Every structure is written in C-alpha cells, then in structure tokens.
Amino acid sequence: MEDLRVYFFTSRGISRAVDGVSFHVGEGETLGVVGESGCGKSVTALGILRLVPAPGRVVGGRVFLEGEDITKVSEAHIRHIRGAKISMILQDPMTSLNPVFSIGSQVGESITIHQGLKGRTLLKRVIEMLKLVRIPAAESRITDYPHQMSGGMRQRVAGAIGISCEPRVLICDEPTTALDVTIQAQYLELLKEVQERTGVALIFITHDMGIIARMCDRVVVMYAGRVVETGSVRDVFLDANQPYTISLLKCLPRLEGVAHLESIEGQPPDPHTFPPACRFAPRCPKVQPVCNEVYPEMVKVKEGHMAACYFPGDWHRDK
C-alpha cells in the first residue's frame, strides 16, 4: 500500500483522517498497526477495501494486491476481492453480526457469493469453518442466532466469516478489545493457528503494544493519520527512534515497574486542523524549531526500520 489518503469532507472542512500511509505485508506475515484512538487505523483498513463511509473518500494512494492496484479496479471487481481475498474482522462482536440471520447462514454467505457452494457442501464447509475457530458442537450451533451466543463465541463466528473464503489478507481491527483477558489470549492463539494453516497475511490493528509484541512480526506506528515509525517488532521495541513511539512504549505496564506507568501529555490533534509540519511536535518533549516547519521524511534507521523524525534516536539516546 502506497501513500493512501482518506479525507472526510465534513461541514467543518476537510478532515485528513488518513494522510499518506504506506505499508506492506507478506504472505504468512503479521503486521501490527498501532496508534492512539482516532489516529486513523480503522479508516485505513476501510480505505484498503474501498468502504470508507460518506462523507469520506479515498483521495489518493495505491493499494496493490498480488501486483494489481485495487484502487483502480471496477466496483464489481472489488466486490469479488472483498471477503474472498481481503477480509476483515470488526472490533465489536456484539454488533457486527446481523441479529436476524442464523450464524450458519452468515458464515455461509460469503462462501456462496465467492465460491458458489450451496446445500450440503455449503453446510459441510460452514461446519468445518466453525470447527476451525473452535466453536463447540458446531453442527448444532449453525441454526443459532447471534443473541444466543456469548461475546467470545460471536467473535469466533466473526473470525470464521473472515477466513471462510481463505483470504490472502485478513485485517483484524481490534478484534479482542471487547473480550476479557483469557478469552482474548485464546482468540489470539486461534488467529495464529489459522494463519499457520492458511498462510494468510494478518494486519493486526490495536492500540495495545503488548498484543503487538506477542503477535506481530513487524509493526507500523501511526500518529494523526501518518506513519511515524515502522520496523520489525524487535527493532522498534528495543530501539524506538521516534518520540511518539517512545512515549507509547512508556505507557506499557511492565512487571518490574508498574509505578512508572506514564501517559502521553496532551491530546492528539484534530484531523481538521493538523499542524503543518510534524504532527507530534506540539506534544513532543524534544521539539526543535525545524519540527514546526516541514514534515519530516521517513529516514532509514537500519535495514527495514524507518522513522519520521528529524532527530531519530538522538532523543532516545540522551535520555
């Protein structure tokens, strides 16, 4: 994905919710996308699928799937990609399933749309999918309705819907925030397993650095609609170079130092009135005059590790 831009044309002006985001994810890889609430993670995900709600619009950028730029293809074509090649699990299992259809029909729907299965073969596939996400007694649960299931079960069903057509890319938009910790751990485990079996590329959206550390190979840190740092999880965690990433890591509770738990000063900027240059500058503890002039380009810290900061690392090291 290159330079994706999604703007909302609201009555208050243009809201540049996603403003030039680039990243890539390979087969069998897990990419974490992390950032504060409102930084544009979900909008990025919907932008990939071209499903940004009005008044929003993808205004620029290219998204390549297996070499094809899907921002240019026809509406009918992208519909064949949605659910089949790129799929998504939404945040809230309580509201993301349709209350008036049985879970069997909801899991089966995309299989019918994209693979044309019907009747008994479809039923078999649906049961197989529900078993894959470890729904107990899957055979008897396909006629159940969402309200008859717990949140954890529903999120598994949502997971089954996501993987039902064996997509190449599965976007998980904070799929576990609504679940309690034990269920959350089980669910993450499950996603990993599915990935091993199908080789799906996972894009894992979260604001939980802990989950990133546990789940992901690489990470993209977003701030105010832009990527501020990206690299392997190991590099970013051990040698964060952008002040926002560093602050974010400090917010992580640690076993040895819970007392030092910090939060980042100030509020993220309103996407209608982003600062012209570095968007983190108003909150940055090490801000320099240049930071308020031009937006810093991404600089290479080492192979595969980039940060958008004029003083990458300096800040970190003199601390």
Place this chain on the structure above:
Amino acid sequence: MGRYIMGRAVQGLTSMFLVTIFVFGIVRLSGDPLQMLLPEEAPPEQYAEMKKLLYLDKPIVVQYWKWISRVVRGDLGTSTKLRIPVMELIGERLPNTLQLAAVAFAFTLTLGLAVGVYAAAWRGSVVDYVARGFAVMGQAAPSFWSGIIFILIFAVYLRWLPAGGKGGLSSIILPAFTLGWLPVAGVMRMTRSSMLEVLNSEYIKLARIKGVRETLVLWKHGFKNAALPVLTYTALIFIAMINGSVIIETVFAWPGIGRLVLEAVLNRDFPIVQAVVLMFSTWYILGNLFIDIGYAYLNPRIRY
C-alpha cells in the same frame, strides 16, 4: 413459537370478549335498550316482539349469552330504518370497503417501504428530499381536504379521473390515494429513520466487507432489521384506514362500510352502528395478532 402464538391468540380472544361486553353493555347502560334499538315511531307490537327477542325479562348473563350466540352465528339484528338484516347490508358494502382499503394498503406498503429504504440509502439526494416533502404534506393535510383538492385537480380541471362513486378501475385511484397518503407518509418516514440507523450498524459494514451486492445489503441485511419497528406501525395503519374510510367514502361517495355507518349514525340506526363497531374491533384485533406473529417470525429474539 407455537406457545407464543397460543399466548397471543388467547390475548386476542380476551380482547374480543371485552369488546363484545362493551358493545353489549353500551346499549343497556344508556337506559332502555329498546329505545335505542327501535325507531321512535315504532308500534307497541314491535316493541313487545323485540323485548322477547332480546330476552329482556331474563337475567343479564342469559341476555348476553343469547345475544353472543346469535352474533357468532352471524345474526347482527335488523336495521331499524331500512328493515333489512344488518348482515345483508354489511355484506353488500364490505367488498367495496375492502377493495378500497386493499388498494390503499398495497400502495402504502410498496411506496412507503421502497421510497423509505432508498431515501435512507441515498440520504441527501433528490429522492430523499422529494420523499420527505411528500411525507410532510401527507401528514399535515387532513384527508377530507386533500380529497377535495384531488377532486378539484384531477376530476374538475384535468378531467382525468372520476370525482366520485364506484365505477371502473379509474374510480378507485383518487380515493385509494387519498386514504393511503397519510399512512404512506408514516411508513416512509419510519422506514427511512429505521433504515438509517440500521445502515450505520456494524453488521451492514460486515456485509459489505463480505462482498455482498449493494442491493442485497439494503434489502436482505438492512431491510429485514429495519422492517421490524415499521411492521408494528402497520397495525396503526389498519386503524387509520378504518377510521379514514368513513371520511374518504363520504368525500368520494364510495358505497362502502364507512358511508353505511355514517348514514346509520345520522339516522340513529343503532343495530348497524353496533355491528360495524364489532366488526372493526375484530378486524383490528386480528390485524394486531397477525402483526405480532409476523414480528416474531422476523425477529428471532422473540421467536425463541
């Protein structure tokens, strides 16, 4: 589901029973029922005959029992003015009213639902604005007034449609449209707002993510949810149409039950009024029953 239907049926029967008590009681509450059931100039022998027919010398429970068993068999008494059995009069007029109501109802549902769904899907478009304007007018204009205006425009000036009476197919258009306008407006507005809420939901987003076609997103995933509250509202449409028919049939000289009952009220023809009240109530209770069952069928959270 079976138990639910049974329960609702029992409730329906209870309501029915209360209605019959009411209709039965109202004649007796207001003093001598014979004075109400017979014209003022009735001869004494008719008076005596009626008294025997109604078992007025027997205890009230027996009177009710005798009356209700006649009603159940379809004997609703005789018009005091026209001297024709009420059942016959109703049988003659009912098809006309049903025809009018059916056309108005079909018009209400198709137009109200379809326009409501698309007004929501294309919010802020021309369709949306026209639909909302149409709805506001429908809800603001009283039907006797809009009826007269339609007659003026389409019958008097343009001469496209007949002004009243029941003739060919064209004669039903104006009355049905007038009768349906208010409910269309209601259904449209409710469908629109209900649909707007549904379209904002996560499960609609998920349907699109799955690659479902937009038409199916609207009608399968969206409409089935949005229709639930609207369906209940159709119960109110029944009342609106029943109440409305009295006025509309008068404005358009439509020979239905509404006009029959209006004439009966003016003539103090009590058996007719009684029978029609009983019939409208039954109609309403049955309508509600079907709606509840339909609602349960659509909404799995009730079904189980």
